[in-house]
Amino acid sequence: MGNLVGGWRLKEPSTVEECDSTWDSDSENESEDSGVSESASPSAESERTGSGDTEPRDQLCDSPELAPKMKRSFYAARDLYKYRHSYPNYRKSRQPNEYRNLRFYLNKIPLGPDGIYIEEILTKWRGDYDKLEHNHTYIQWLFPLREQGLNFYAHELTQDEIKEFQGTREAKRRFVAAYSLMLDFYGVKLLDKNGNVTRAPNWEQRFQHLNESQHNYLRITRILKSLGELGCEAFKAPLVRLFLEESLVHGTLSNMTHSALEYYVYTIRNAATRRRLLRYAKKHYRPAHNFIWGPPSKERRGEGEGEEGGGSGYRAPNPTPEHHRREEGGGEMREGER
Template sequence: MSASIPRDVREFLEDYPDNSDNPSFSDNLRFYSNKLRCRPDNLYIDDLHKQWRGDYSKLEYKHGFIQWLFPIPEHGMNYESQPLQRHEVEAMKADETIVERVLRSYRLMLDFYGMRLEDSETGLLARSDKNYKDRYKNLTRSSHNYLRISRILKCLSILGLERLNTGFLLFILAEQSEHGELNTSGIRSSMDRWWANCVRNEEERKWIGEMIRNVREENMYVEALNRRKETGKLAELSAVDTEQ
């Protein structure tokens, strides 16, 4: 496995080999069964879905909820949440109601990011109808959301919904390459190193990585030709060049 893949993603891809199951931990399963309130926000999951959908201020500035909506076998910043346990994973994947709640959590966060899920089978995304520009702007300037997205993708994969990850990644790539949206260095870095590697299916992960590399190289090619048209040089001007 490539050493360039971050350590937390390597552990995810290897299914957390150093983690053991703790049968006494079941908060994530109970929360997703609508039997336990998340902490510190003190909400059942069905209430959180109803009350927080579209409340972008809460979703931006509160931080404890993300560990509850998208549990993974890693410790997060919310000490009142628990890492996801192996026995919870099996129980949650087998419960259709819980799987539907996970999808609802995903839709809630997509809306926060200015996107919507068009097809839950293929993972196809589209822009939100009205407010995507403001939501995109927020995403480009609020980098803590990049860590959230890594968690979301890991969680979807672990809970049997990895098919959604490819749809997310290809949508972001299309927005970057075709429309110049979500194309900041921070988002590209997070996508290329973290998000694109949060796919356990090795064949799909390699295909996505190759697709991203091809798009990045094509963009560099177009940018270089446009730069030569404007400055007379293919290479970016250095500080020395600009002073002369």
């Protein structure tokens, strides 16, 4: 990973509890604005009539004692800890003339290895769902990270490039357009410059695809991370809130539930926003006793056993593809770029 600042390396956390500070400053009556409303999103009120929606799902089992206990993934927690803390053990910056991500978004160089420019993607790929589904090289270029993915033609972001990108209006405009392009692919519509979202007109068909094509869950994790790196942190909460509502309340994206709770929520850097999202999820999660993302009980807090409220127990019997791949891959973004 290159040179480390001053040759000093920060000790990385070794438990899920050390990775997650979500509930450290927990308050039931938080006054800070998280950008997450407890009211239903636009999809809940305007699209509820018929169209494939279900009532809140009854997932209660007859005997909670016999149900398998779930466990938080340490590899996911560590990966997102590094992301939220801006990769504490990170390499030195490249020179400005190597800012390949910025130059790509300025339409000066094509993505590799396909030789496609960003303007072609933005103007010709929208609605071409087969291409967006089966091409596995563009996602690292559209949503760069400070992590090396499978496409070695794509470059990792650096702190200096991030700063330069955020100060370049043309690049940011295209970045938001690329986000809107991917949202449309997933059946979601970007409403405004604040990042608010709702169901797209074709949501039913696209949600059905998204519920079955689960490698896209890894892509969504990358997209959320990249939003935070390139100046759109506020866009995350509305999208995560919509996915939680669709998976937990309407059951339209039921296969996404674990990814939304284990990964998407924890890409958000503001702890108060994470708490509000998790409280919303807890209200609708069934079976309720399997909700392992907090808040921790007062007894566990008093014992100093960490903030996770679910750090012990057996692994869930049917982890999602994202969970399984990250467990095998040490939490790094590998399969997620596909």
